[in-house]
Amino acid sequence: MATDPAGSTPTEDAVRAALATVNDPEIHQPITDLGMVKSVDIGADGSVDVTVYLTVSGCPMRDTITTNVTAAVERVPGVTSVRVALDVMSDEQRRELASSLRGGQAEREIPFAQPGSLTRVYAVASGKGGVGKSSVTVNLAAAMAADGLKVGVVDADIYGHSVPRMLGAEGRPTQVENMIMPPSANGVKVISIGMFTPGNAPVVWRGPMLHRALQQFLADVYWGDLDVLLLDLPPGTGDIAISVAQLVPNAEILVVTTPQQAAAEVAERAGSIAVQTHQKIVGVVENMAGMPCPHCDEIVDVFGTGGGERVAEGLTRTTGATVPVLGQIPIDVRLREGGDDGRPVAVSHPDSPAGAALRAIAGKLGGRQRGLAGMSLGITPRNKF
Numbered sequence: 001m002a003t004d005p006a007g008s009t010p011t012e013d014a015v016r017a018a019l020a021t022v023n024d025p026e027i028h029q030p031i032t033d034l035g036m037v038k039s040v041d042i043g044a045d046g047s048v049d050v051t052v053y054l055t056v057s058g059c060p061m062r063d064t065i066t067t068n069v070t071a072a073v074e075r076v077p078g079v080t081s082v083r084v085a086l087d088v089m090s091d092e093q094r095r096e097l098a099s100s101l102r103g104g105q106a107e108r109e110i111p112f113a114q115p116g117s118l119t120r121v122y123a124v125a126s127g128k129g130g131v132g133k134s135s136v137t138v139n140l141a142a143a144m145a146a147d148g149l150k151v152g153v154v155d156a157d158i159y160g161h162s163v164p165r166m167l168g169a170e171g172r173p174t175q176v177e178n179m180i181m182p183p184s185a186n187g188v189k190v191i192s193i194g195m196f197t198p199g200n201a202p203v204v205w206r207g208p209m210l211h212r213a214l215q216q217f218l219a220d221v222y223w224g225d226l227d228v229l230l231l232d233l234p235p236g237t238g239d240i241a242i243s244v245a246q247l248v249p250n251a252e253i254l255v256v257t258t259p260q261q262a263a264a265e266v267a268e269r270a271g272s273i274a275v276q277t278h279q280k281i282v283g284v285v286e287n288m289a290g291m292p293c294p295h296c297d298e299i300v301d302v303f304g305t306g307g308g309e310r311v312a313e314g315l316t317r318t319t320g321a322t323v324p325v326l327g328q329i330p331i332d333v334r335l336r337e338g339g340d341d342g343r344p345v346a347v348s349h350p351d352s353p354a355g356a357a358l359r360a361i362a363g364k365l366g367g368r369q370r371g372l373a374g375m376s377l378g379i380t381p382r383n384k385f
C-alpha cells in the first residue's frame with residue numbers, strides 16, 4: 001500500500017487517475033475511457049471500493065481486470081485497502097461502447113478498404129498446402145510487432161486454421177454487441193475461423209459463407225488502428241482470394257513457395273490470379289530453402305533450388321511489374337517447434353538463420369510506406385478526344 005507522508009485520505013481524482021492507467025486487456029484502451037468504471041467510494045480510513053463494469057458476464061478477463069485495478073489503486077498515496085466489485089454492462093451501455101469504438105464509422109464497413117486507410121494489408125497466398133504459408137504469416141506478424149508495429153492477423157485458411165496455435169493465441173473472443181474482440185499473443189491481434197467452430201470440427205463451408213465470414217472478420221472485429229494486417233489465405237486459387245480482392249482491393253499479395261519445381265509452378269498460378277483481380281504482388285518468399293547439415297553445416301537442398309526465383313520471374317512476366325524475391329528461409333527444426341508451442345522463431349530465436357531471414361522480410365514489409373502506388377484512386381480516366 002502506498003504511504004502518504006501527510007496521512008491524508010486519497011481524493012477521487014487521484015483514484016480515477018490511477019484507474020486511467022488500467023487498460024482493458026482486450027480493447028487495449030483505458031477502462032475510464034470505455035465507461036467501465038461504475039463507481040469509486042473512498043472511506044475516511046483510506047479504504048477504496050471500486051466497481052467495474054465488465055462488457056459481458058463471464059468475461060474471461062475478469063481476474064486480470066481485478067488484479068490490474070487493485071495494483072493501480074494500491075499505488076495511490078493514502079490508500080489503505082482496495083476492494084474491487086464487478087458488474088456487467090447493460091445492453092444500452094454495450095451499444096454505446098460498440099458505437100464509440102467504431103468511432104462513428106458505419107456498422108459493417110471495412111476500415112482497411114476506406115480511402116485514406118494507412119493500414120498495409122498483405123494477403124499471404126501459396127499454390128500448394130504445407131509450404132509454410134501460415135508459419136511465414138505468423139513469424140512476419142510477430143517480428144513486425146516486436147519492431148513496434150501494431151499488427152493483426154486474419155486466419156482465413158478455412159481448412160487448416162493453425163494460426164492461433166502458432167501464435168499462442170487460443171481461446172474464444174468476447175463479443176460486445178456486434179463487435180468481436182480479437183485475442184492477442186506475441187503482440188499480435190488474431191482472429192480465426194477456428195475460434196468459432198466447435199472443437200476441431202472440419203469446416204465444410206462454401207464460397208458465399210466464406211465470403212461472409214471474411215467480411216465479418218474485417219468489419220466486425222475491433223482491430224483498432226493497425227499498421228499492418230496479414231491475411232493467411234487457404235492454399236490454391238479458391239474463392240477466398242476473390243473475396244479478398246472484392247473486400248480489400250488494396251490488399252497486396254505475398255506468395256510463399258518452396259524451391260521445388262512443382263510447388264513453384266502452382267505458386268505462380270496462385271499468384272497470377274492477382275492479374276485478374278488487379279492486385280499488386282509485393283513479392284515472393286521461398287521457404288524450406290535448404291537445410292544446414294547438423295554435422296557439417298553444409299546446406300542440403302532437400303526441396304531443390306530456385307523455386308522462389310522462378311516464381312518471381314514468372315509473375316514479373318505475367319503482371320508486367322517487377323516482383324522481387326523478398327527472402328529465403330531455411331529448414332529449421334526450431335521454426336517447427338515454435339509453431340507447435342506458440343513461440344514464433346523470429347522472436348524466440350531472432351538470430352537463428354530462419355529467425356533472421358524472417359525478420360529481414362518483416363523489416364522490408366513493415367518498413368514500407370503506403371504510397372499512392374498501391375491504392376485505388378477511385379477515378380476513371382477521361383476518354384481521349
Ligand SMILES: Nc1ncnc2c1ncn2[C@@H]1O[C@H](COP(=O)(O)OP(=O)(O)OP(=O)(O)O)[C@@H](O)[C@H]1O
Binds near residue numbers: 339340
Ligand atoms: N522453414 C521451415 N523449417 C522447418 N519446418 C517448417 C518450415 N516451414 C514450415 N515448417 C513446418 O511445416 C509444416 C507446414 O507448415 P504450415 O502449416 O505453415 O504450412 P501451410 O502452407 O500454411 O499449410 P496449409 O496452408 O496447408 O495449412 C508445419 O509443421 C511447420 O512447422
